[in-house]
Amino acid sequence: MSTTMTHDDHHEEHPTGLSRWIFTTNHKDIGTLYLLFALLMFMVGGAMAMIIRLELFQPGLQFVDPQFFNSMTTMHALIMIFGAVMPAFVGLANWLVPMMIGAPDMALPRMNNWSFWILPFAFAMLLSTLLMEGGAPAGGWTLYPPLVLQTGNAFPFLIFSIHLMGISSIMGAINVIVTIVNMRAPGMTLMKMPLFVWTWLITAYLLIATMPVLAGAVTMLLTDRFFDTSFFDAAGGGDPVMFQHIFWFFGHPEVYILILPAFGIVSQIIPTFARKPLFGYSSMVYATSSIAFLSFIVWAHHMFTVGMPLTGELFFMYATMLIAVPTGVKVFNWVSTMWRGSMTFETPMLFAVGFVVMFTIGGFSGLMLAITPVDFQYHDTYFVVAHFHYVLVTGAVFAIMAAAYYWMPKWTGNMYNETLGKWHFWLSTIFVNVLFFPQHFLGLAGMPRRIPDYSLQFAEFNMISSIGGFAFGLTQLMFVYIVFQTIRGGEKATDQVWEGAEGLEWTLPSPPPYHSFSVAPEIK
Amino acid sequence: MLVPTFKQKLASLAGLAALTGSSGAMAEYALNLMPGVTPLSQSAYDLHVLILWICFWIGMVVFGVIFYSVLAHRKSRGAVASQFHESTTMEIIWTVIPFIILIGMAIPATKTLVAMEDVSNSDLNIKVTGYQWKWGYDYLGEEVGFLSSLSTPLAQVTGEEPKGEHYLLEVDNPLVVPINKKVRLSITASDVIHSWWVPELGGKKDAIPGYINEMWFKAEKEGTYRGQCAELCGKDHGFMPIVVVAKNEADYQQWLSAQKTANDADAAAADREWSKSDLIARGETVYNSSCAACHQANGQGIPGAFPGLVGSALTTGPKNAHIDIVMNGKAGTAMAPFAAQLKDIDIAAVITYERNAWGNDVGDMIQPSEIKAAR
Numbered sequence: 091m092s093t094t095m096t097h098d099d100h101h102e103e104h105p106t107g108l109s110r111w112i113f114t115t116n117h118k119d120i121g122t123l124y125l126l127f128a129l130l131m132f133m134v135g136g137a138m139a140m141i142i143r144l145e146l147f148q149p150g151l152q153f154v155d156p157q158f159f160n161s162m163t164t165m166h167a168l169i170m171i172f173g174a175v176m177p178a179f180v181g182l183a184n185w186l187v188p189m190m191i192g193a194p195d196m197a198l199p200r201m202n203n204w205s206f207w208i209l210p211f212a213f214a215m216l217l218s219t220l221l222m223e224g225g226a227p228a229g230g231w232t233l234y235p236p237l238v239l240q241t242g243n244a245f246p247f248l249i250f251s252i253h254l255m256g257i258s259s260i261m262g263a264i265n266v267i268v269t270i271v272n273m274r275a276p277g278m279t280l281m282k283m284p285l286f287v288w289t290w291l292i293t294a295y296l297l298i299a300t301m302p303v304l305a306g307a308v309t310m311l312l313t314d315r316f317f318d319t320s321f322f323d324a325a326g327g328g329d330p331v332m333f334q335h336i337f338w339f340f341g342h343p344e345v346y347i348l349i350l351p352a353f354g355i356v357s358q359i360i361p362t363f364a365r366k367p368l369f370g371y372s373s374m375v376y377a378t379s380s381i382a383f384l385s386f387i388v389w390a391h392h393m394f395t396v397g398m399p400l401t402g403e404l405f406f407m408y409a410t411m412l413i414a415v416p417t418g419v420k421v422f423n424w425v426s427t428m429w430r431g432s433m434t435f436e437t438p439m440l441f442a443v444g445f446v447v448m449f450t451i452g453g454f455s456g457l458m459l460a461i462t463p464v465d466f467q468y469h470d471t472y473f474v475v476a477h478f479h480y481v482l483v484t485g486a487v488f489a490i491m492a493a494a495y496y497w498m499p500k501w502t503g504n505m506y507n508e509t510l511g512k513w514h515f516w517l518s519t520i521f522v523n524v525l526f527f528p529q530h531f532l533g534l535a536g537m538p539r540r541i542p543d544y545s546l547q548f549a550e551f552n553m554i555s556s557i558g559g560f561a562f563g564l565t566q567l568m569f570v571y572i573v574f575q576t577i578r579g580g581e582k583a584t585d586q587v588w589e590g591a592e593g594l595e596w597t598l599p600s601p602p603p604y605h606s607f608s609v610a611p612e613i614k
Numbered sequence: 615m616l617v618p619t620f621k622q623k624l625a626s627l628a629g630l631a632a633l634t635g636s637s638g639a640m641a642e643y644a645l646n647l648m649p650g651v652t653p654l655s656q657s658a659y660d661l662h663v664l665i666l667w668i669c670f671w672i673g674m675v676v677f678g679v680i681f682y683s684v685l686a687h688r689k690s691r692g693a694v695a696s697q698f699h700e701s702t703t704m705e706i707i708w709t710v711i712p713f714i715i716l717i718g719m720a721i722p723a724t725k726t727l728v729a730m731e732d733v734s735n736s737d738l739n740i741k742v743t744g745y746q747w748k749w750g751y752d753y754l755g756e757e758v759g760f761l762s763s764l765s766t767p768l769a770q771v772t773g774e775e776p777k778g779e780h781y782l783l784e785v786d787n788p789l790v791v792p793i794n795k796k797v798r799l800s801i802t803a804s805d806v807i808h809s810w811w812v813p814e815l816g817g818k819k820d821a822i823p824g825y826i827n828e829m830w831f832k833a834e835k836e837g838t839y840r841g842q843c844a845e846l847c848g849k850d851h852g853f854m855p856i857v858v859v860a861k862n863e864a865d866y867q868q869w870l871s872a873q874k875t876a877n878d879a880d881a882a883a884a885d886r887e888w889s890k891s892d893l894i895a896r897g898e899t900v901y902n903s904s905c906a907a908c909h910q911a912n913g914q915g916i917p918g919a920f921p922g923l924v925g926s927a928l929t930t931g932p933k934n935a936h937i938d939i940v941m942n943g944k945a946g947t948a949m950a951p952f953a954a955q956l957k958d959i960d961i962a963a964v965i966t967y968e969r970n971a972w973g974n975d976v977g978d979m980i981q982p983s984e985i986k987a988a989r
Contacts, residue, residue, distance in 0.1 A: 149781065150773045157849045157919060223918035230846045236823060237806040237848055240948050242918060324824020330807060331822060364687075365695040373705045395809060395820045395844075397827035400731040404724060411716045415709055422708045425676060428683045432695035435688070443684065447677060454669035461719065463726040464662045466817030467647055467655075470809060470844040535644035536813040538844045541852030543771060545782045545840075547644055 104604070112207070115199030116604060117184045118501070123206050124181025125494075129570065131173030131213065132487075136563050138166040143525075143559035146552050151543050159542035160228035161220070167231035171348065172255045173213050175482065178490045179351040180205075180262045183290050185501060187266060189595035190284045192275025192613065194605040197268040205261035212254035219244035230540060232341070233308065235322040235333050239315050249312045256301040263297035266290055275594070277613030281372065284593050288375050289354030292382045296343045296350070299386075304340040307333060331396050338389035346385045348482060350378060352449075352489030353420060356442045358593070359496050360424055363439035364431025365590035370423045377416035377423075384413050394465045403462045410460035414453070421450055436588070437511030441492030444519050445485060452480030455530065470540075473533025479526045484519075491518075491569065498576050499583035503601035506576040510568060517565040524558025648813050651835040651860070655816030657726040665719055672715075730817065733828045736798035738791065744801075744808030744821035744843065745955060746948060747850035747907055751789050754800075758873045761955060762787045763903050764853050768911070771853075783840040786903065788857035792866035793833050801827045805950050806848060812841030812858050820845055833860035848948065849919075850907050884958040884982040890966065893979055897967025900960045905968075908948060913972040920948070924972045933978060936965055937988055953989060958982040 104110060114120060141162050145153050154162070184202065188195055196202050219226040224242015227233075233248075241248065270291050274283070283291075311333070313319040320326025322333045353374075361368045368374065390398060390406040398406075424446050433439070455477035459465050468474060491514075499505050528551040533539075537548045544552065583600040594611055595602070649659040687693045741759075743750035748763035765786045769775040778784070791797050801810050803821035811818030815831040818841075833839070841856040861869060902911060908920035915922035923929045928936055940961060943951035952961060959982040969976040 149777060151771050152773065155849075155916075156852065157916070160846070160849065160851070225919065228849075234807060234846075237846065240806070240848065324822075330824065365689070366697060367699040369699050369701075370705055371700070395818050396822065397819060397825060400728065403727060403731070407723065407727070408720060411720060414716060415712050418712045419705065419709060421676065422704075425679050425683070426704070427699075428680065429687065430693070430696045430698075431683075431687050432689045432693045433684065433687055434690070435684075443680070447680060450673065450676060454673060457669065458662070458665050461661060461665060461723045463654075463723055463730055463817070464647075464658050464665070466730070466819075467658055467662070467813060469818060470811075531645045534647045536648070536841070538811070538842050538852075540846045541842070543782060543852050545780070546777060 113203070115195075115203050117188050117196045117199070117202065117606070118602070118604070120196075120202050120206050121181045121184030121186075122501075124177045124184060124209075127206070127209060128174050128178035128181060128490075129573070131169050131177070132566070133570070134217070135166050135169035135174055136566060138162045138169070139559065140563050142166065143556040145542055146544070147556040148553065149544055149546055149549050154542070156542045157225055157228055160230075160540065161226040163540050164227050164229060164231055165216070165220070168216065168227075168252075169213070170482075171231065171344075172252075172259075173209070175348050175486050175490070176255075176259060177209060179290075179293070179348075180259075180266075182286075182351065182355070182490070182493055182497075183262070183266050186497065186595060187269055187287055187290060188273070189598060189602060189606045190287050190593060191270060191273060191278055192594050192607045192611045193269060193273035194607050196265050197273055198265045201261050202265050205258045205265065208254050208258040208261075212251045212258065215247050215254070216251040219247050222247070232337060233311065233333075234337075235311060235314065235330050238311060245315060246312065249308045252308050253305055256305045259297050260301050263294035263301075266294040267298070270294075275607065275610040275613055281375070282613060284354075285357035285368065285371070285374055285378075286351065286354035289350040289357075289378055292378055293347050293350045296347050296382055296385065300340040300343040300347075303336060304344075307336040307340065310336075331393070334393045334396060335390065338392045339386075341392060342389040343382075343385040345478075345481075346381060348486050349449075350382070352445065352486045353378060355489045355493045355496075356424060356445050359438050359442040359492055360427050360446075362496075362588050362590045362592070363436065363442075364428050364433050366427060366431040368423065369426035369429075370419075373419055374423055377419040380416040381413060384409060384416070388413065391460060391462075391465070394462050395469050407460060407462040411457065414457050414460075417453055421446060421453070434589075436495075437506070437508060437515055438492045438496035440512065440515040441488050441495065444515065445488045445492065448480055448484030448488070448519075448522075452477055452485055455480065468533060470538055471533035472529040472537045472539055475539050476526050476529035476533060479529070483526070484522055488518075491515075494569075494573065496588075497595070498573070499587045500595060500598075500600050500602065502577050502580075503583055503599075504576050504578075504580035505583050506572050506580065510572050510575075514565065514568045514572060517568070518562060521558045521562035521565060525555055525562050526558070528552075528555045528558075650814040650816050651833050651837065651839065652814075652816045652831045653834070654726070654730055654831065655814060657729070658816050661722055661726055664722065668715060668719065730829075733798050733830045735796065736830060737795040738797045740789070740791075740797060740799055742799050742801045742810055742821065744803035744805075744810070744847065744854075745950060746805050746848050747843070747854040748903070749785075749789075749808075749810070749843075749854065749856060750955060751787075753870070756870065756874075758870060758877065760787045760873070761903070762789065762857070764855055766853075780840065782853065783842070783855045783857070785855055785857045788838070788859045790859045790861060790866060790869050791833060792863050793836055793860045795863075796830055796832050798828060798830045801829065804954060805948070807845050808843045808847045808854070809845035810841075810856060811844040812839050812856055814839040815841075815858065818844050833858075836860050836862060853907075880957055880959060884986065888959070888962070888979075888981060890970075890979045893963045893966040894970055896959070897963035897965070898971070900956065900964040901967050901971075904952065904956065904960075905964065913968070913974075923968055923974070925974060929968050929974050930976055933965070933969070933976075933980060936969065937961075937980065937985065940965055941985070941988060958985040958989075961985045 222243045227241050227244050227248045229238035310321040314321055320328040322328045322330045388410045391410040459468055532551050586596045647659055647662050739754040741752040748761050750761050752759035762785045765784045766782050770777045801819050801821045803823045808821040809818050819827045819829040839858045843854045909915050909923050913923040941953040943949045962980045962982045962985050966979045
């Protein structure tokens with residue numbers, strides 16, 4: 091016992107100030123860095139969205155030229171996906187996985203430090219392209235050749251920044267897998283793990299399987315541009331559609347990378363505030379696994395219009411429709427968990443219930459998009475834009491907000507301001523729907539996506555959508571305020587924080603010690 | 615398109631602050647997919663409505679349960695949590711029922727898809743080529759072909775003129791087809807990927823360099839149908855609309871013969887000597903429809919993206935190099951080979967124009983016969 095003590099004391103001598111954050115190998119410090127970085131990128135990507143909505147406020151070109159507009163849509167997507175949502179989830183995993191499985195830290199702390207510190211460089215490189223001759227990348231985040239090959243000096247910076255983001259994600263994923271597989275407390279069997287841990291384990295495997303595919307695809311773009319290969323150049327015997335197949339073989343699992351941890355978060359929060367166990371724990375695990383499996387065999391539904399053979403279109407239509415089944419199982423389980431519970435609606439619960447409702451709306455439009463003959467009408471319109479923003483903003487981002495409110499008292503030891511939190515939820519929910527719901531109508535009425543100017547029949551809904559966008563954007567400044575206010579102080583949180591909270595992280599003090607579980611807890 | 619000036623930006627900010635609407639015609643709030651005018655667009659619409667209603671009712675049930683639960687099962691109303699969980703029966707029920715509903719959707723969807731992909735037995739074949747940023751149409755077997763680009767004046771885009779009724783959805787040369795005929799489109803592209811889409815004709819198909827994709831439609835009503843490029847294709851992706859005019863058979867035949875007559879006139883024009891002023895006048899029109907999108911109407915280009923032509927080595931240097939780059943393009947850049955798009959007379963005219971406009975004062979001219987010889 092005494093040796094354990096001295097060992098711990100040695101670790102407590104960590105540097106302070108800036109070097110604490112640069113050299114840290116602590117899962118909590120790195121989690122904090124990831125989360126704050128994600129918040130910063132959320133604001134940067136959000137500012138770009140504001141520029142997009144400003145230009146689309148009225149028909150005509152008022153503020154930006156079309157090339158810059160295309161840069162904004164491209165950069166907004168890259169930053170929100172790779173800079174905001176993914177790092178936020180990795181940050182949550184860093185903070186929560188060791189505390190939830192009864193481990194002292196992540197398994198590979200130095201790699202953990204490295205995988206975070208790659209990111210600021212990757213995004214500095216990506217953002218620097220805004221100042222380059224020829225402008226920032228403007229070919230869409232999907233990087234389709236031949237268009238992306240027309241990018242100016244920014245091109246190699248774009249490719250290398252994606253390589254860096256990929257390396258960071260893969261290292262983060264390896265760390266999560268190794269931690270979960272090796273460092274669970276005695277008695278913490280796989281089927282006793284909290285769902286957040288489960289969904290992250292599956293997400294980590296998706297990351298390891300798909301990020302190298304993206305890296306390969308963008309490397310082929312690089313050699314096509316600079317080393318005279320013709321992977322995607324029809325004139326040289328290559329195939330531009332092959333890029334799309336490779337990209338979406340990464341891209342579809344990627345969208346589940348962006349949503350599975352959100353499923354985990356909501357599955358933690360709803361039972362707490364319903365004061366009732368999750369309705370079907372094992373079916374949730376199986377449903378998540380099925381979704382992960384299906385994500386590898388549905389990629390071509392993003393490219394129904396490229397001219398696939400009929401049998402190909404039918405296969406991808408049926409496989410995509412099938413995803414509705416496990417996704418439905420998840421929604422039904424959340425609803426059954428709420429049913430006949432004893433619910434209270436603190437901010438995390440509000441965001442979680444908002445998630446279930448609005449993610450389901452995004453699921454419905456997803457099902458509609460799966461129907462190939464109608465997708466020929468929906469494809470590349472604002473209907474698609476509305477769909478993926480419902481699953482990514484009211485889905486992934488709402489879940490991240492819910493998680494922040496839910497665990498912030500544990501992380502900081504301080505309660506956040508509940509009144510402000512509720513205002514943040516209601517304003518966000520109202521304005522996000524003003525922002526994205528009319529985009530369904532725009533798409534159905536025939537407005538293509540990624541256009542800086544539009545014909546007059548789209549004017550009204552674009553104006554409504556822009557107003558919703560500006561208000562939603564402003565509302566998020568509240569979130570920044572609430573986060574920093576909570577970090578600085580506030581009503582002291584108890585160890586359990588929430589009356590109905592269950593799980594190992596709530597057995598630790600608030601805030602928890604630097605090393606979560608120096609002695610493995612006992613699992614019943 | 616032009617970069618908006620600072621003054622225009624200021625004016626727009628003022629308009630934004632006052633929440634004024636757009637100028638010009640305000641159409642009604644369009645909410646839903648268009649049923650369209652072809653059998654396929656109608657079946658796509660029917661499928662859309664069917665699935666929308668299925669989703670609506672599932673949503674009503676799920677959201678109904680959520681809202682009831684949120685209202686009734688709250689602690690503040692004294693609700694006591696029951697501790698039930700895990701029920702294999704329930705899990706099986708809510709797996710099997712959605713599966714059956716999905717099969718109900720898949721059957722009509724499959725039927726429609728099979729019909730859409732059947733491009734056999736067409737009455738008329740048209741090759742569609744996507745360019746940055748216009749469309750080319752070739753009536754196969756008819757020796758008729760032309761380019762179709764945006765005809766909305768730039769002044770409407772920048773807000774100096776009020777926007778017209780068909781703002782951004784109007785072209786100089788629309789695609790003309792006969793009604794009640796199965797029209798097969800063979801779709802390709804010369805530079806980057808585009809996508810040909812007219813909602814009322816049902817569906818879209820990507821135009822991909824190196825590929826020939828096929829789709830078909832049969833317009834059942836005379837009229838003008840408007841659509842847009844649906845795949846991001848660069849700077850002016852939002853400015854390459856598609857207009858299809860469906861005419862009855864007699865009107866269509868009349869249009870077709872007028873096209874052939876105009877073709878013959880152009881061919882004859884290429885054989886004669888042109889005066890410099892005629893070349894420059896024609897060249898300006900060609901320049902504005904084919905070159906100005908990148909090199910700008912004033913020839914200044916966009917620094918870093920598209921080179922300027924005013925006083926450049928190319929436009930004031932030897933004419934053979936100039937002819938070569940216009941006809942064959944420049945690999946690795948957005949500069950397209952225009953030999954495939956433009957007629958001899960148009961290439962000759964536009965090069966003459968570029969060498970003698972905006973203060974470029976080379977003074978020489980290029981005859982269509984030189985272009986013919988260079989092919």
